[in-house]
Amino acid sequence: MTTDIEDLLRRGPAGDDPAAARDAAATVATRADEMGLIDVAYAELDSPLGALVAAVSAKGLVRLAYENGRRDAVLEDLATRVSPRVLEAPARLDPLRRELDEYWDGRRKRFDVALDLRLTRPGFTRRILTAATQIPFGEYSTYLGVAERAGSPRAVRAAGNALGSNPIAIVVPCHRVLRTGGGLGGYTGGLQRKEFLLGLEHTLGS
C-alpha cells in the first residue's frame, strides 16, 4: 500500500495555489514597469465601438486596434516588430484612456498623447498617415487629397492601402478620408465603425 516516494514527490508540495501565482505575476508586471523593463505596455480598453487593444512604447502610442478577437495576433505582432518585452500594464494607458473617454463624450477634438509611428513603413506610407493626422475633427479629405498632400498625387490607390495599414486607429484619423464624391471608401475596422466615427464628429452634416 506504500506509494513510491517518486510518485508522492510528483504531486508537489502544499501551498502552491494558483491564486498565489497569479498575484505574484501581477506584482512582476508592476515591478517591471517601475524598473523600466517593459518595452511595450498594453491594456484592453472599452469603447462604444467594442474592445480596443492599446499599446505604448517609451516614445508613445504605438498601436490602437479594434480587438475583434485579434488580441493575441496584435500582441504577437508587437512582440515581433517592437520588442518581445510586452506586458499588460493598464496604468501606462491612463492618459490615452482619459483622452478617448473625452472624445467619445464629444468633449475632445484633438488627441495630445505622443505617437510612435514605428509600425508604419517610412516613406510613402508614413507621409500618407501623417497627412491624415492633419485632417481636423469634423472635416474630411479624399484619397486623392491625402495622396496630393503626401506629394504623390497619382498614388490614389496606394494611399488607400497605406491608410488601411494604419496601426493607430481613431487617434490617427484615417476614418476622415473618403472617396472623391463622398463615398465612404474602406475601413479596416469595418464601415459601420467609420460611419459611427464620422457621425460622432458630425462630419457629414447630419
Add this chain to the structure above:
Amino acid sequence: MALPPFQRFLDEHREPVYRFLVAAAGAQEADDCFQETFIAALRAYPKVRADSNLRAWVLTIAGRKAIDAHRARGRRPLPAASPPEPAAVAPAGPADTELWALVAGLPPKQRTTVALRFVGDLSHAEIAGALNCSEDAARRNLHEALTKLRKLRKETP
C-alpha cells in the same frame, strides 16, 4: 517562430514556476524568488533564442534563485513551527507534507534537484544545465537525495 509576448510567457509558466519554488525554496521564500526569477527572465528575454525550451529556461533561472535564497539565509534550520497552508486541490492526490518537510531538510542543491526533477519535470540533462554540473553528477545528486529520503521516512514512525 518568434518569441511570444512576455505576458503570455508569464501567464503560461507562472503556476509551474510557483509550484517549483514552493518545493525548492519553501512557501515563505517562494514569492520573493518568483519576483527575482521573472524579473531576471524579463531582462534576458530579448536575447533568448525563439526556438529554445522556455519552460526549461525559466525553471533553470528559478532553480538558481532558489539556491541563492538558501545561501542568503545561511544554513540555519527552517523554523519548524510554520508549515505551509494546505493547497486547496493538489493535482494528483494530496500533498505529502511530511515528505516535503524532509525535502526541505536536504542540502540546497539536493533539494533543488528533487524539485526540478519531480515538480519541474526537467530531464537529467536539463537539471545538469540548470545547476552547472555534469549529467552524471545530476543523476548522482538525485539518487543520493532519494536514498536519504527513503531512509528518513523509515526512521519516522
